[in-house]
Amino acid sequence: MNIFAKILTKARSKWVGVALIALALIALPFALAAAGTAWVRIANLAILFAFLALGLNIVVGFAGLLDLGYIAFYGVGAYVYALLASPHFNLHLPFWVILPIGALVACVFGVLLGAPTLKLRGDYLAIVTLGFGEIVRIFLNNLSRPFNLTNGPQGISRIDPFSFGAFDFSRNETIAGLAFSGPIKYYYLLLALLLLAIVVNLRLQHSRIGRAWEAIREDEIAARAMGINTTRIKLLAFAMGASFGGVAGGMFAAIQGFISPESFVLVESVMVLSMVVLGGMGNVWGVVLGAVLLTFVPELLRDWVQPVQQSLFGKTIIEPEVIRMLLFGLALVLMMLFRPAGLLPSAIRKRELTKQK
Amino acid sequence: MNSLLLECAGLDKRFGGVLALAEVGFSINRGEIYGLIGPNGAGKTTLFNALTGIYSCDAGGFSFAGKPLAGLRPDQIAARGIARTFQNIRLFGNLSALDNVMIGRHVRTRAGVFGAILRTRATLAEEVAIERRALELLAYVGIAARANDVARQLPYGDQRRLEIARALATEPQLLALDEPAAGMNATETLELKKLLERVRADGTTILLIEHDMKLVMGLCDRVLVLDYGRKIAEGPPREVQRDPRVIAAYLGGAEGAASS
Numbered sequence: 001m002n003i004f005a006k007i008l009t010k011a012r013s014k015w016v017g018v019a020l021i022a023l024a025l026i027a028l029p030f031a032l033a034a035a036g037t038a039w040v041r042i043a044n045l046a047i048l049f050a051f052l053a054l055g056l057n058i059v060v061g062f063a064g065l066l067d068l069g070y071i072a073f074y075g076v077g078a079y080v081y082a083l084l085a086s087p088h089f090n091l092h093l094p095f096w097v098i099l100p101i102g103a104l105v106a107c108v109f110g111v112l113l114g115a116p117t118l119k120l121r122g123d124y125l126a127i128v129t130l131g132f133g134e135i136v137r138i139f140l141n142n143l144s145r146p147f148n149l150t151n152g153p154q155g156i157s158r159i160d161p162f163s164f165g166a167f168d169f170s171r172n173e174t175i176a177g178l179a180f181s182g183p184i185k186y187y188y189l190l191l192a193l194l195l196l197a198i199v200v201n202l203r204l205q206h207s208r209i210g211r212a213w214e215a216i217r218e219d220e221i222a223a224r225a226m227g228i229n230t231t232r233i234k235l236l237a238f239a240m241g242a243s244f245g246g247v248a249g250g251m252f253a254a255i256q257g258f259i260s261p262e263s264f265v266l267v268e269s270v271m272v273l274s275m276v277v278l279g280g281m282g283n284v285w286g287v288v289l290g291a292v293l294l295t296f297v298p299e300l301l302r303d304w305v306q307p308v309q310q311s312l313f314g315k316t317i318i319e320p321e322v323i324r325m326l327l328f329g330l331a332l333v334l335m336m337l338f339r340p341a342g343l344l345p346s347a348i349r350k351r352e353l354t355k356q357k
Numbered sequence: 358m359n360s361l362l363l364e365c366a367g368l369d370k371r372f373g374g375v376l377a378l379a380e381v382g383f384s385i386n387r388g389e390i391y392g393l394i395g396p397n398g399a400g401k402t403t404l405f406n407a408l409t410g411i412y413s414c415d416a417g418g419f420s421f422a423g424k425p426l427a428g429l430r431p432d433q434i435a436a437r438g439i440a441r442t443f444q445n446i447r448l449f450g451n452l453s454a455l456d457n458v459m460i461g462r463h464v465r466t467r468a469g470v471f472g473a474i475l476r477t478r479a480t481l482a483e484e485v486a487i488e489r490r491a492l493e494l495l496a497y498v499g500i501a502a503r504a505n506d507v508a509r510q511l512p513y514g515d516q517r518r519l520e521i522a523r524a525l526a527t528e529p530q531l532l533a534l535d536e537p538a539a540g541m542n543a544t545e546t547l548e549l550k551k552l553l554e555r556v557r558a559d560g561t562t563i564l565l566i567e568h569d570m571k572l573v574m575g576l577c578d579r580v581l582v583l584d585y586g587r588k589i590a591e592g593p594p595r596e597v598q599r600d601p602r603v604i605a606a607y608l609g610g611a612e613g614a615a616s617s
Contacts, residue, residue, distance in 0.1 A: 200474050207473030207480070208466055208487070215460045218449035225409055225443075227435030227464025227527050236470065351451040351507060 025191060029184045040183040042299050044255060047190040048248055050291035053275040054197045054284065055244020060273065061282035061346070062210060063237035064217030066126040068269050069113070069133025073242040075140060075264035076109050077102040077249025079150060082259050085160040088151060095162045099250045106246025107239045109136070114238030118231055121220075133269055140261040155260025162189065162254050169254075186255055193251070194288075197244065201284045204240070213237055214348070274328075278335055280342025282349045289344055298324050362387045362562050363408075363531055367417030370400075370407055370586075377403045378586045380417070385531070390553065390563045392577035392594065394570075396606055399583040401566045402444055405535055408564075409441050410434040422530065436464050440529035442520040444536045444566070450509035454500060454519050457508050458491035461526025494522040498552060514545040521552070525561070532556060533564040538572050550576055574598065582606070 032039040052074055059067045080102040084093045113132045117125055144152030161170035161182070169189065170182040204210050212233045215223035224230050253259050271294065279290020305320040318326075335342070341350040363385040370378040378400045385391045393401050406412045408419055410431040419426040421437055429437070440461075449457050466487055472480035495501045498518040503511055508519060517537050524532055537553075538546045550572055557563055567573050573580060574594045582590040582597055584606040590597045597603055 203473050203476060204470070208463060208468045208483070209470055209473055211456060211460050212463055214452060214456070215449055215463075218451060219447050221411065221431075222443065222447040222449065223460070224431040225411070225435060225441055225447075226461050226523065227432045227440075228460070229430070229432045240470065348451045351509070 029187045030178070033179075033181065033184060037181055037183055039299075040181070040187060042295060044183055044186050044190055046292045046295035047187070047194050048252055048255070049272065049275060049295050050288045051190070051194050051197050051251070052245060052248040053272050053279070053287045053291045054194075054201050055241045055248065056272050057201065057241075057276050057282065057284065057287045058204065058213075058244070059237050059241035060276055061287065061349070062205060062217070063213040063234060065234065065237060066122060066129070067238075067241070068126045068130040068266070068273065069136070070129070070241070070245060070272055071264050071266075071269040072113075072133040072136035073106040073109060073245030074249040074252065074268070074272075075136055075261070076106045076242075077246030078253040078259045078263070079140060079156070079249070080105050080246065081250035081253040082156040082159050083149070085254070086156055087158050088156050092160055094164075095160075095250070095254060099247050102246040102250040103243040104246070106242040106249070110238040110240075110242025110245075111235055113242075114235045118234055130266065130269075133264075133266060137261050137264050137266075140264065150261075153261060155258060155262075156253075157258040159253050159257050159259065161257065162186070162251075170257075190251065193247070198284055198288070205282075205284070209233070209236065274332065278332070278342060280345040280349070282346035283342065283344050286342050286344030286346070290342070293343075294328075298328070301327065360387050361385075362389075362422060363564070364420045365408075365417070366420075368404070368407065368414055368419075369416035370403055370412060371415045376586055378407065378583075381583070381586070381588050382417070383581050383588065383591060385562060385564060387530075387562055388557065388560070389578045390557055390565060390576055392573045392580035393564065393566045393583065394568070394573055394580055395583035395589075398585075399606075400586040401583055402535060403586075404583070405441060405533055405566065408434075408533065409439060432464070435527050435529075438528070438530035439533060440524035440527045440531075441533040442517070442524055442535055442537060444539070446516050446520055448508040448516060448519060448523070450507075452508055453505050454495060454508055454511065454515075454522075455488070455491055455504040457519055458494050458522050458526045459487050461494075461523040462487045462490060464527050491522075491526060494525055495519075497525070497555075498522040499548070513540050514542075514549075517541065517549070518552070521556075525556070529561060531562045531564060535566045536568060537565070538567055538569045546572055 029040050029043065032043055056067065056070045059065050059070070081098050083089055084091050084098045084101065085095070113129065117128050120128060140150050141153055143150040150156070161168060163169060169185045172182060173180045173185070212223070212228045215226065215228055216230050216233060220230055275290035275294050276287050277290070278294065279288065280286025301324050302320050305318070305323050306316055309316050309318070339345070341353040361384055365384065366382045368378050368381040369376065381404065393404065395401055403412065407414050410426070410429050410433070414427070421439060424437070426434055426437070449460060466483050468480040468483050492501065492504060495504050498521055500515050500518050500522070503515055508516065511519060521534070521537065538549055541549060546569060553563060553565070553576060565573070565577060577594055579592060580594050580597045581588060582603050589602045589606055590600045
């Protein structure tokens with residue numbers, strides 16, 4: 001009986017923990033709103049990046065395929081949304097129609113990238129994917145002639161926000177005495193989608209497909225000899241990762257209301273990859289943590305660097321933007337030296353990256 | 358039990374100017390333990406790689422259970438029922454022993470992305486079956502207690518056993534083993550011999566590359582001897598052992614025979 005009681009309390013304490021985290025996440029936007037709506041927007045961006053990083057985690061973390069052009073799928077998703085829900089073509093489809101279309105189109109692009117790179121690994125794959133990302137961005141920049149598809153560098157503006165019938169995610173509303181601003185409403189939607197993404201990631205990881213990804217990451221020749229069709233399994237990783245990117249891009253377009261090719265430059269790919277690596281490749285929770293940290297910390301710095309310098313030296317010696325990149329670089333170097341497998345490493349990746357000779 | 362399982366005819370494999378395999382031909386019957394021996398560099402592993410689709414043949418080829426294997430990818434050949442182990446062990450080193458064997462079940466199971474995401478009843482049932490079968494196989498090769506250990510950290514002999522368990526997980530008709538006793542001590546080799554006899558008794562045909570002559574002589578029904586990519590003898594171990602050409606090949610390549 002004693003053991004049963006113990007198990008019961010253990011299970012209960014676990015659920016209490018989950019309930020507390022859930023409550024905190026529900027209350028969070030209101031706390032942030034008290035500090036300024038900008039912080040709610042930053043929280044939304046953090047969730048969006050976490051979603052995006054989870055997609056990249058499938059490609060890099062699970063299947064071990066280094067992808068430096070991942071932001072292209074984000075861009076494709078964003079443009080699909082923008083073209084189908086803006087005055088540009090005067091189309092205004094609802095978001096629950098466009099997001100799946102965006103996922104599908106990005107998925108096709110994922111296969112387009114995956115197919116020619118099947119035989120590449122490591123550095124070589126990284127270079128080809130990097131090129132792919134740039135190609136997509138340059139196309140977005142130049143597809144304004146002869147037929148104006150993307151509106152070139154000016155980008156597409158006045159993109160529809162998400163709406164559900166009369167319920168518009170961009171409007172302020174007061175429900176039960178609480179003021180729900182647009183960003184707060186988006187926060188809950190994004191949080192729900194992130195939870196879904198986490199569940200999908202976890203379930204894929206512990207499945208026949210997830211094991212096949214692990215196998216090709218560990219030893220491709222052995223994986224093939226064990227009957228794994230590496231072509232299909234790799235394309236599947238690219239397609240799944242790209243679909244995540246496509247959905248995230250659609251959400252980004254709707255929240256921002258404006259997109260241009262400038263949002264999909266190489267540095268963004270590097271940022272998302274950094275979130276995955278810093279947080280812990282292959283570990284869903286690590287990736288989410290990496291995304292949240294890399295979104296919030298720079299914003300905090302932006303907020304603090306100038307006032308601190310003012311009070312210490314009486315003037316701004318180093319611009320916040322400069323110090324941000326400096327600290328970011330320093331953080332990456334320190335991480336690679338002391339925690340090469342990330343903040344919350346997956347057990348398997350930790351073994352791989354801290355191999356003793 | 359004299360039906361033909363694997364047939365190889367006129368097999369050539371060239372690497373640049375080197376003829377690694379020349380007009381090799383042999384056949385393996387169901388239920389046999391068939392040995393493949395020869396001095397170092399004779400082309401034994403090349404033959405394995407050609408058989409399992411890692412290399413393509415320049416001429417001739419294999420026919421398995423009556424159907425040609427030409428042009429098939431390694432995964433398709435595994436699906437046909439040929440599983441192999443590697444001379445320089447190729448486990449999924451950072452995964453647990455159990456995961457290694459579960460991956461071996463891939464080719465005989467079917468759950469896809471949607472099944473995994475939705476956790477359908479069929480997928481869950483399949484997962485349970487995969488894990489149960491993997492545990493059975495670990496027990497079968499005698500390393501059940503190591504199920505949750507990391508493959509890379511297993512003792513050498515256990516790694517060899519794990520590779521066999523992983524190969525058996527694909528439900529092969531033909532199990533191709535590349536030097537399974539390499540690096541094993543006498544006790545481990547004896548246990549391996551018992552294991553392989555059991556595998557054969559349970560209906561799996563075995564193709565065996567091995568340098569441990571005592572093991573080959575005690576285990577194999579028939580032996581094929583390769584030297585410089587050519588077949589120089591074939592037959593029951595006792596006869597092959599006395600064949601003057603075999604003796605010449607081994608004594609001629611004295612250091613090859615001694616060191617391995």
